[in-house]
Each structure stands twice: as structure tokens, then as C-alpha cells.
Amino acid sequence: MKLQRVLTLTKKELKKTFREPAVLFMIFLFPVLLVFAFGVSFGGLGKTQPIYATGVVNNDQENMANYTQLFIEALSNTKILSIQVYSDDQTAQSDLSQGKIQAIIVIPSTFSQSLTSYHLAPEDPSRWINATISLYVDKGSIVATQAIPSLVQQVLNAFVDQTQRQTLTPINMQIASLIETEQLSAFEYMAPGMFTFASIFIIMIVAQAFTQDRENGMMKRIRTTPITPTEFMTSQVLSYMLIALIQAILVFTTVYLIGFKPKIDLIVYVLAFMLVLIFSLSNVGFGLITATIAKTSSAATGLSFLFVLPQLFLGTFVGASLSSTVQIVDKFVPSYYVTNALTSLFLREATITSPTILLDFVIVSISCIAILVIGIILYAKYYKI
Amino acid sequence: MNEISILMDNIVKRFEDVIAVDGVSLQVKEGELFGLLGPNGAGKTTTVNILCGLIKPTSGNAMVGGYDVQKENTKVKELIGVCPQETAIYPYLTGAENVELFGNLYTLDKNTLRVRQKMLFEKMGLTQDAKRRVEKYSGGMKRRLSLIMALIHDPQIIFLDEPTIGMDPQSRRAVWDFMVELKKESKTIFLTTHYMEEAEALCDRVGIIDRGKLIALDSPKELISKNNVRNLEEIFIKLTGRRIREEI
Numbered sequence: 001m002k003l004q005r006v007l008t009l010t011k012k013e014l015k016k017t018f019r020e021p022a023v024l025f026m027i028f029l030f031p032v033l034l035v036f037a038f039g040v041s042f043g044g045l046g047k048t049q050p051i052y053a054t055g056v057v058n059n060d061q062e063n064m065a066n067y068t069q070l071f072i073e074a075l076s077n078t079k080i081l082s083i084q085v086y087s088d089d090q091t092a093q094s095d096l097s098q099g100k101i102q103a104i105i106v107i108p109s110t111f112s113q114s115l116t117s118y119h120l121a122p123e124d125p126s127r128w129i130n131a132t133i134s135l136y137v138d139k140g141s142i143v144a145t146q147a148i149p150s151l152v153q154q155v156l157n158a159f160v161d162q163t164q165r166q167t168l169t170p171i172n173m174q175i176a177s178l179i180e181t182e183q184l185s186a187f188e189y190m191a192p193g194m195f196t197f198a199s200i201f202i203i204m205i206v207a208q209a210f211t212q213d214r215e216n217g218m219m220k221r222i223r224t225t226p227i228t229p230t231e232f233m234t235s236q237v238l239s240y241m242l243i244a245l246i247q248a249i250l251v252f253t254t255v256y257l258i259g260f261k262p263k264i265d266l267i268v269y270v271l272a273f274m275l276v277l278i279f280s281l282s283n284v285g286f287g288l289i290t291a292t293i294a295k296t297s298s299a300a301t302g303l304s305f306l307f308v309l310p311q312l313f314l315g316t317f318v319g320a321s322l323s324s325t326v327q328i329v330d331k332f333v334p335s336y337y338v339t340n341a342l343t344s345l346f347l348r349e350a351t352i353t354s355p356t357i358l359l360d361f362v363i364v365s366i367s368c369i370a371i372l373v374i375g376i377i378l379y380a381k382y383y384k385i
Numbered sequence: 386m387n388e389i390s391i392l393m394d395n396i397v398k399r400f401e402d403v404i405a406v407d408g409v410s411l412q413v414k415e416g417e418l419f420g421l422l423g424p425n426g427a428g429k430t431t432t433v434n435i436l437c438g439l440i441k442p443t444s445g446n447a448m449v450g451g452y453d454v455q456k457e458n459t460k461v462k463e464l465i466g467v468c469p470q471e472t473a474i475y476p477y478l479t480g481a482e483n484v485e486l487f488g489n490l491y492t493l494d495k496n497t498l499r500v501r502q503k504m505l506f507e508k509m510g511l512t513q514d515a516k517r518r519v520e521k522y523s524g525g526m527k528r529r530l531s532l533i534m535a536l537i538h539d540p541q542i543i544f545l546d547e548p549t550i551g552m553d554p555q556s557r558r559a560v561w562d563f564m565v566e567l568k569k570e571s572k573t574i575f576l577t578t579h580y581m582e583e584a585e586a587l588c589d590r591v592g593i594i595d596r597g598k599l600i601a602l603d604s605p606k607e608l609i610s611k612n613n614v615r616n617l618e619e620i621f622i623k624l625t626g627r628r629i630r631e632e633i
Contacts, residue, residue: 008489012475012482019477019518217473221534224437224467225490226459384439 005227006235013239016209023205027243028250031198052102052148054081055092060111067112074159075105080151096136097348098356099340102144105152106134114170118160128170140189140347191260192342193316195272196335198247199280200311202240206287207300214383215297223384233376237284244280248273262346271352272342275364279338282368286311288375292382311335334367388415389448390542390573391436396445398431398597405431406442407597413590416571418564420578420588422617424627428597429577430470433546436575437467450542463491466540470547470577472527476520480511480530483519484537491538498537505533508563525556532560542573549583561587581617593621600624 017023054075060068076083084101086092092104108114114131121127135152138144160171213219222232286307294300314326315335330336341360344350350357391413398406406428413419421429434440436447438458447454450464474483481502488498506512509529519527532548545564549557564587567574578584584591585605593601593608601608601624605617612620621627 002492004489004492008486012478012486015482016475016477217469217471218475220434220439221467221469221473222490223439224462224465224469225487226462226492227490228459 001228001231001234005231006238009227009232009235010239010242013209013236014242017205017239017243023208026201027205028198028247031194031201031247031251051080051082052144053084053100054148055084055086055095055101055104057086057089057092057104057106059109060107061109067115068107071107071111071156071159074155075152078151078155081148093136094354096138097344097350098354099138099140099344099348099350100356102138102141103148103152104134104136106136108132108134111171115160118170125170131171133171138348140192140343188255188260189347191255192346193339194251194255195248195276195342196279196339197312197316198251199244199276199283200308200316200335202244202280202283203286203290203307203311204301204304205243206236206240206284207290207294207304208297210288210291210379210383211294211297211300214291219383229380237281237372240284240287241277241280244277244283245273248276264345264349268345268352271357271361272345275338275341275361278365278368279334280368282334282371283311285368285371285373285375288372288379292375292378315339334364334371337363337367388451389413390415390417390450391419391575392446392448393432393436394446394448396432396435396447397443398428398435398440399443404597406435408445409594409597409599410445411592411599411602413573413575415573416568417589418568418574418576418587420576420584420591421594422578422581422584422591422621423594424579427594429594430546431597432594433467433544433575433577437465437544438462464540465542465544466535466538467544468532468535468546468548470550472524472531474519474527474531474534477518479516479518480506480522480526480533481515483530484533487534488537493538501537501539502533505536508559508566509533510559525552528552529556529560532563536567540572543567543575545574545576547577547579549578549580557583581621585617591617593617593624595621595625 017027056072056075058068058072072083072085075081081103086095086104089104089106092101095101096104108131110129110131111133114129117127117129133152133156135149137148156171210219213222287304290300290304290307294303310333312335314330315333315337316339337360341357341364344354344356344360345352389412391411393409393411396406396409397404409428409432411419421432423429431440435442436449436454438454438461441455449461452460452464454461475486478486484502484505485498488502493501502515503512506515509532511526511529511533514522514526519530522530528548528551532545535543535545549560552560561583564574564576568587576584576588588605590602590604591608592599601620603611608620609616612623614620614623
């Protein structure tokens with residue numbers, strides 16, 4: 001492989017990106033504009049009620065009058081909370097940081113005692129044994145932070161005393177992670193998705209570039225030179241990875257200036273950028289598939305949305321708790337795993353060695369490389385490189 | 386001078402039910418300026434595409450520079466320079482950047498690239514416009530730039546597919562003069578054109594192709610003499626009953 005050939009074509013692609021106003025707009029400006037549009041227009045998608053996976057850590061071993069079990073059943077009966085009981089707090093916290101559950105309810109050791117004391121003297125607060133339920137909410141989900149605390153509070157109120165409607169009860173709820181999450185704006189919840197979706201528009205640019213070069217005879221002309229198909233494809237992949245890197249830097253700088261400043265280590269940033277770069281491979285692959293199907297560059301623009309929209313809608317707003325149907329479908333788009341990993345890293349403060357990050361990384365790597373290879377094979381089958 | 390540079394042996398190319406090239410056999414010697422003449426759709430570009438290895442012939446063999454076009458395509462590509470019929474240039478790059486790109490694809494070193502680039506831009510009268518983006522160029526300037534891109538690596542065998550189509554007389558004259566210079570440097574030139582006066586003025590030998598078949602092959606003088614006509618245009622009318630440029 002001759003590096004001189006690869007680099008000259010890479011340079012050419014970068015010049016194209018910065019010199020053609022339409023490409024420049026689509027790659028760098030449009031994603032930013034779309035962020036604002038989404039921020040304004042994004043509402044509850046789908047009519048299905050979202051279900052929040054909620055962990056319960058039961059520290060009350062007395063189980064007097066079986067209050068704990070009844071409380072857990074009451075939580076389950078909401079149909080909105082999918083309850084999973086944990087034997088220890090550490091495992092539950094680990095699952096929360098990896099996005100496997102959206103909240104943890106920690107039942108204190110004095111829970112049953114407190115309720116018993118209350119029922120023995122419901123009119124005399126001085127005889128109550130007070131207890132506090134701790135609630136940890138997924139900091140990466142704006143909907144979870146808004147919906148779960150009020151829901152749990154309602155269940156608790158109803159459970160303590162359904163008939164007397166007293167506002168005073170011996171059991172209080174302390175929302176542990178809400179103290180921090182209150183500082184996050186809606187914009188910050190969207191930030192991980194923004195890193196992902198800026199790169200998605202590479203699909204359209206790749207599809208247009210390949211069809212345009214076919215239309216104006218450049219592809220044919222390049223093929224009369226000694227450049228090999230490997231050199232050519234390497235130059236294309238390299239240039240679009242560089243474009244994705246520039247996009248990620250621009251998007252990060254923008255969101256940083258607006259106020260998104262996650263307290264994470266440098267290594268986490270490195271991993272985040274690596275994820276975006278690997279993700280760009282799938283977009284080059286989808287772009288090549290589009291260029292294979294489309295006969296003209298204008299057709300390529302339209303057809304590219306077949307890949308752009310699912311990647312965009314299903315994969316860039318993981319924290320938005322979409323409908324349950326979408327929550328199943330979105331597992332089939334690579335962008336979901338990128339946004340999920342970035343949300344875990346930036347908002348849930350998961351470590352880079354946590355199982356969910358590693359799993360997302362592996363899925364993103366395998367799926368993106370597979371899509372790129374499929375794109376190259378399909379394109380090379382119908383149009384010579 | 387007597388080495389065979391280009392050889393076509395009974396080349397046939399079918400596109401579904403259309404025969405674009407129908408059993409064409411010819412040889413072009415080293416240092417020869419050969420012209421393939423014919424109307425639009427006669428099979429000229431398909432012939433060039435086969436010789437450059439862009440498309441596979443349905444049957445027959447082609448050799449360029451002593452290499453089998455299909456089996457030793459990379460070797461062939463290192464020897465040839467191709468100026469396609471369409472002005473295939475990147476409009477968002479400057480003239481100089483387009484030429485540098487092609488120089489780099491042929492892995493020229495920086496110094497050679499700079500020297501060749503300067504010489505070719507001067508010869509084609511584009512020095513003043515080298516740093517301008519191609520989207521600002523006129524049609525004639527684009528075609529001259531396309532020629533520079535094909536020649537930047539100083540190829541031994543040059544394929545020029547309708548290089549002067551749509552050019553103004555001044556640009557056409559510049560290209561003609563340049564082709565004469567290339568011939569003096571013993572370059573083998575395979576030129577396709579439907580301008581009979583161009584072929585008559587420049588080519589050592591011409592082949593006339595119509596509907597994929599080679600219907601005449603000799604030097605312009607010999608063809609005119611044998612057919613007892615005044616020019617190549619009249620030969621085409623005599624052989625086919627049609628004018629070569631009647632559709633234009």
C-alpha cells in the first residue's frame with residue numbers, strides 16, 4: 001500500500017468537506033441545528049407507558065407484619081416499575097451506573113418497625129419510629145429523574161395510610177442522586193446523543209460523494225491510475241474518520257461552552273472519542289450501501305434517510321425513555337450502543353472497565369466493522385472501485 | 386519505433402443485446418499517433434475503456450505496452466495516461482490541486498511533480514489560473530486541465546478520448562500543437578475523435594469505426610488515395626452512406 005496515494009485522496013476529501021458549502025452545512029452545522037430542534041420538539045414518543053427497571057435493596061430483615069413484602073408488591077402493582085430485588089447495595093449501584101436499572105429504592109432496616117409503631121399509635125407521632133427510604137435515580141435519564149421519585153412517593157403515601165390521608169407519616173423518602181441531578185439541564189441529558197448523531201450525517205455525505213464521482217466520471221478516471229481498491233477505500237475511511245473526529249471535537253466544544261462539563265478523567269474522553277470514531281465506520285458502510293442502491297446523487301440523498309433516521313431516532317436519545325416498542329427495536333442500531341456507553345460514561349459516571357461499557361464497546365466495534373465490510377463488498381460488486 | 390505498443394485481437398464487447406465493439410483487431414506501434422474515428426456511439430469510448438482495463442471484453446485479447454490488459458492491469462495502469470471524454474475534474478479543487486492529486490496517485494516525488502506541473506501549465510496556457518478553483522474555469526480550460534492531469538506522470542502510452550470536443554479554436558490549436566510535441570517525444574498516442582480534420586492533420590494512421598466494426602484502417606493519405614476522395618469525411622460517407630457528424 002502506497003501511503004502517498006492514500007493521503008492525497010484523504011486530503012482531497014477533507015478539502016471537499018470544507019470547501020463545498022452544502023457538505024459543510026450538512027456535516028457541521030445541521031447537527032447543531034437539529035439538536036435545538038429536538039430540544040424544542042421532543043416529547044413522549046409512542047403511546048405505550050414506559051416501564052422503569054427499578055432495583056430494591058431490602059435492609060429490613062425483621063419483616064414484621066410482612067410490611068416490606070407488601071411495599072414491594074405495591075411498587076410492582078404500579079405496572080410502571082419493574083421491580084428487581086437485590087441482596088446488596090453494591091450490586092444494585094453497579095447496575096444503576098451501567099444503565100441496567102433506572103432507580104434503586106433502599107428500604108431501611110427500621111422500615112417494618114416504623115410502620116408497626118405508626119399503626120399502634122397513628123395519632124401520636126411522638127411514639128413513631130422514624131425511617132428513611134433512600135432513592136437513587138439514573139442520572140442519565142431525564143424522564144427517570146422526573147417520573148420515578150414522584151411515583152415512589154405516591155406509592156409510599158398510599159401504602160402508609162390509604163384511608164386517613166394524613167400528610168404526616170413516620171417514613172420519609174430521601175432522593176439521594178436527585179441532589180446532583182437537579183443541576184443537570186435537559187440540554188445536558190441530550191449531550192451524549194449529540195456526540196453520536198453528528199456523525200450519522202456522514203451516511204449522506206458518503207452516498208453523495210460516491211454517486212457524484214460516478215456521475216461526473218471521476219471514479220472511472222481514478223480507476224485508470226495505479227491506485228489499488230484497498231488504497232482507495234482506506235483513504236475514504238480515513239478521511240471520514242477524521243471528519244467524525246472534527247465533528248466530535250466541535251460538538252464537544254459547543255456543549256462544553258454551553259455548560260456541559262462532566263467530571264470525568266481524560267481516559268474517559270479518549271474512550272468516548274474512540275467510540276465515535278469506530279461508530280463512523282458504520283456510517284461509511286451505510287453510505288456505501290446507499291451509493292450502491294442509488295443511481296444518482298439526488299437519489300442517494302433521499303435514500304440515505306433510510307439509514308439516517310433509524311440511527312437518529314432509535315439510537316441518540318437513549319436517556320429519553322422511549323416507548324417499550326422502540327426500546328426493543330433500538331437494540332438493532334449501532335448508534336444505540338454508542339449513546340448508551342457515552343451516557344454511562346458522562347452522566348452515570350460508569351468506569352471504563354465496567355461490564356456495560358466493555359459490552360457496548362465490543363458490540364459497536366463488531367457491528368460497525370461488519371457494516372463497513374458489507375458496504376464495501378456490495379459497492380465493489382455492483383460498481384468497480 | 387517498430388515495437389507494438391497497443392494490440393487488439395478480435396475484441397468483442399456486448400452490453401446485453403447491443404454489440405458495442407464487434408471483432409476489432411488492430412495494432413499501434415510505439416511512437417505512433419493513431420486516430421480512431423467514428424460517430425457518437427460507434428464504439429470508440431468502449432474501445433478505450435477496454436484498453437485501459439476499465440471494462441472487460443466479452444471476447445478477444447488486448448495488450449498494452451506488452452502487458453495483457455486483463456491479467457496485468459496494474460502494470461498497464463503505470464504505463465498509460467488517460468484523458469477521458471467527460472471533463473472529470475474535482476470542481477472544488479484548484480487546477481494545481483487536481484494535477485497534484487493525480488501526480489501523487491502516480492507516486493511522483495515532489496520535485497518531479499513541481500517541474501512537470503510548471504511545464505504542462507505553461508504549455509496549456511493555464512499558469513495564471515493554476516491557483517483558481519476549477520468551478521470558475523471555462524469549458525475549454527477544464528479540457529486543457531484534464532489533459533494535464535492525464536500527462537502529469539509523463540506516460541509512455543496516452544489515451545485521449547475526444548480531447549478537443551467542445552473546445553474553442555484557440556484551445557484546440559494549443560492541444561493539437563501539444564500532441565505534435567508528444568509525438569516528437571516518441572509517445573504512443575491513441576486518439577479518438579469525430580473531427581475528421583483533426584485526424585487528418587495529426588494522425589499517422591486512422592481506423593474508422595462504425596457500429597462497433599472497424600471499416601477502414603490505414604494512413605489518412607493512403608485511405609484518401611485508395612478511395613479516390615478528397616478527405617476522410619468523404620471516406621466515411623462512401624463506406625456508410627452517412628455523414629460522420631450528421632447528428633451534431
